[in-house]
Amino acid sequence: MKTRITELFGIEYPIIQGAMQWLSKPKLAAAVSNAGGLGTINMTTYDTPEAFQEDIRLLKTLTDKPFCVNLSLLPDTKPDGPIKGFLQAIVDEKVRIVETAGSSPKPFMDLLKSNGCVVMHKIPDSRFAHTAEEVGCDAVCIVGYEGGGHPGMAGVGSMVQWPLALERCSIPVVGAGGVCDGRTLYAALAMGLDGVMVGTRFMMAEETEIGPNLRQFVMDSKETDTVLTQMSIRNALRSIKTQGALDIIEFEKTNPTFEELYPMIKGTVTKAAFESDNPQAAQIAMGQVLGRIHDVKPAGQIIREMVAEFQALHQRVNDML
Numbered sequence: 001m002k003t004r005i006t007e008l009f010g011i012e013y014p015i016i017q018g019a020m021q022w023l024s025k026p027k028l029a030a031a032v033s034n035a036g037g038l039g040t041i042n043m044t045t046y047d048t049p050e051a052f053q054e055d056i057r058l059l060k061t062l063t064d065k066p067f068c069v070n071l072s073l074l075p076d077t078k079p080d081g082p083i084k085g086f087l088q089a090i091v092d093e094k095v096r097i098v099e100t101a102g103s104s105p106k107p108f109m110d111l112l113k114s115n116g117c118v119v120m121h122k123i124p125d126s127r128f129a130h131t132a133e134e135v136g137c138d139a140v141c142i143v144g145y146e147g148g149g150h151p152g153m154a155g156v157g158s159m160v161q162w163p164l165a166l167e168r169c170s171i172p173v174v175g176a177g178g179v180c181d182g183r184t185l186y187a188a189l190a191m192g193l194d195g196v197m198v199g200t201r202f203m204m205a206e207e208t209e210i211g212p213n214l215r216q217f218v219m220d221s222k223e224t225d226t227v228l229t230q231m232s233i234r235n236a237l238r239s240i241k242t243q244g245a246l247d248i249i250e251f252e253k254t255n256p257t258f259e260e261l262y263p264m265i266k267g268t269v270t271k272a273a274f275e276s277d278n279p280q281a282a283q284i285a286m287g288q289v290l291g292r293i294h295d296v297k298p299a300g301q302i303i304r305e306m307v308a309e310f311q312a313l314h315q316r317v318n319d320m321l
Contacts, residue, residue, distance in 0.1 A: 001307070004172035005195035008118060008139060009097055010066045012036030015185065015303055016141075016174060018149070018199030019070030019099060020208075020285065021045055022271050026055050028207040028299060030062030035300035036307075040068040040099065044267060049085030056093045068120075069095050073102035079111065091115045099141070101150075106135040120174065122197075124152020126164035133169040140169060141197050144177030148200050148226075148238050148287035151177065159191075166192050180289045182309020189310075198302075200287045205299040211277025214284070215296055223291025229283050230265060233258055237265075239283040240290060244273065248283055 005014045015037035017029060021044045029039030041059060046052035059067055069090060077083055087108065090098060098112055101122040105112075112119055113136060120139040121132040132140045142165040144158025145151045154161075158177040165173045175188045176197035188196045202208065204218060218240065225241045232252040239245040248264050263269075265283065273282035297305075 001310075003189065003194040005139065005174060008172055009038055009068075011038050013303060013307055014174075014189070014195030015306060016040065016068070016195060016197045017202045017299070018176065018197050019068075019072075019101070020149075020199055020203060021267055022274055023203060023208050023210065024070070025209065026059040026062055027209075028202065028205060029059055029067050031205065031207045031299035032202065032303065033063045033065040033067045035303040036065075037303050038066060038068050038097070039063070040070055042070045042072070043083075043086050044070075044072045046086075049089050052086055053089035053093060056089060056095060060093070066097060067095075068097040068099050070099045070101060071105075071108070073100055073105060073108075075103045077103060079107050087111060090117070100137075104131065104135060105137065109136045122176070123165075124150060125154045125156070126161050126168050129165040129169040129173070133171045137171065139172040139174060139194070140165060141174040141176055143197075144175070146238075146288040147177030148290075149285040151236060151238055153231075153234055153236055162188065162191055162193055177287060178289045180292055182306045182311075182313060184289075185306050186310050186313045199285075200289050201293055201302060202299060203286065204293050204296050205302060206296055207299050210274055213277045214274070214279040217279050218286070218290055219294050219296075221290050223288045225290065226286060226288050230261075232256070233261065237283060237285060238287060240279070240286040242282065242284060243280040244269070245283040 003014045013036045017032040017040050019040045019042040024042040029041050032039035098117045099120045118138045121137045122141040124143050129140050142161050143151050144161045162175040172194040174195040175193045179196040179198050180201035226238050227241050227245050228236050229245050229248040230237045270282040
């Protein structure tokens with residue numbers, strides 16, 4: 001397959017694995033990259049730059065294909081702040097592809113570009129696509145409202161956000177939110193996108209480090225079994241409907257401050273739920289597409305099946321013309 005994204009990143013298929021905190025680790029990322037997609041590891045999974053750098057080195061031993069690292073930028077993130085060591089690890093390991101998310105990557109662009117990085121910025125609203133292009137990003141990923149994690153506050157789904165992003169910038173556009181198979185890949189590319197980002201489907205890959213209770217919980221869930229937490233602080237997070245998520249929503253009705261809410265939403269709560277295989281104990285980011293995921297497969301098989309279904313649909317559409 002040939003798109004602007006496959007050419008920009010040097011990958012075989014325009015399929016990018018989403019950066020899932022605690023889950024996007026070298027084993028999963030390598031499996032995706034080795035199958036022709038773009039595997040990703042997430043900075044926020046690591047307590048220290050040293051641990052982050054160690055896993056970048058591990059990932060290099062598991063694949064000789066392109067891979068990506070995600071930098072999560074909070075509104076107060078500054079180049080000379082705590083992120084400095086993580087940036088240095090990217091520079092030292094000569095990481096070529098970087099995904100930024102959160103606030104504007106503008107303060108980091110000179111450093112990243114001067115060290116040969118290709119930068120894709122993830123946005124929750126197509127209005128930001130032009131800004132990402134203006135600050136020098138090489139690509140943009142637009143997340144529809146049905147997506148897991150942080151889909152923004154606009155409340156606009158993928159079928160509207162994706163083409164709007166294409167209209168609002170000229171750089172390659174990747175679509176996220178609702179993609180899990182060849183049908184959704186075909187729909188995205190037919191709309192004019194250059195690639196897709198897949199999170200929830202890869203969460204159920206064999207290489208992901210989650211336990212049988214969570215896996216079964218996902219496979220038993222429907223497309224209506226997600227909720228939005230953190231709305232009170234305008235940082236919406238789409239999670240599978242767990243008791244932990246419902247407790248957060250209930251507490252938010254009291255209009256808590258961020259400091260009061262933080263103990264319930266901090267990432268280490270979710271990490272503990274993963275480690276104990278107790279999904280009800282935390283909010284766990286997942287998209288509405290979980291209602292279409294009913295099995296666990298190797299990441300490579302997920303990609304191969306996506307591509308095969310894409311090709312079959314392409315033939316079907318050709319036969320209509």
